[in-house]
Amino acid sequence: MANTWHEQAKIMWNHNATFWNSRSQNMWDEGSRKSIVPFFTKYVEPNSKVLDLGCGDGYGSYKLWKEGYDVSGVDLSDEMVKLCQSRLTKEQDRLSFQQADMMKLPFEDQSFDALMAINALEWAEVPIKAFNEVSRVVKPGGTLCIGILGPTAAPRANSYNRLYGESVIMNTMMPWEFEQLAKEQSLNVLDQEKVYKRGVDLKHVGSLSEDMQQALTFMTVFMLTK
Incomplete structure (x- = not known):
């Protein structure tokens, strides 16, 4: 590729910022991300200092702030961060945004009580390098809420052209691969929130094995402790 992986990712998300912004609120309020903040609040105390990694247009960060958290949102895309900044008011003194690459975060070690990263890694x-970097800024005993696209998620098609030997800028991974990665880094898996596409009969999902449940997911959100 003419530019580095992360430069290409930045260009792509700058280009897609307006489109993402048009859908973001609905995703968090009614769609595939609506269960994430309630899941997060089950494990992270109010007033905790939280990093929202890959915050997009900042609506997820805003929802965390409304729940009483001190939230710092970061995104690779300058255009996304501009959308985040437009959301701020003078009353939101515990909500901030800045542009940053998850491979080199501008924070000291152990700066945050918790982290949220949805479809970012x-x-x-x-x-694994990104995972270790985001873990670096979380305090020992802190919480990491990380969402990984499941096998049924259409956005996984961003990596399809690798089958033709072309360079891509998305590393698709299976939920069970990420779970193994987390365990190898000595993080404890507290819980999982599974998000399914419409059409999956939830009455029968509970009788399936853990890996079969993950195989049907649009997204699996892991709650980890450091």
């Missing part, structure tokens, strides 16, 4: 050239 898949956009890292080397996910």
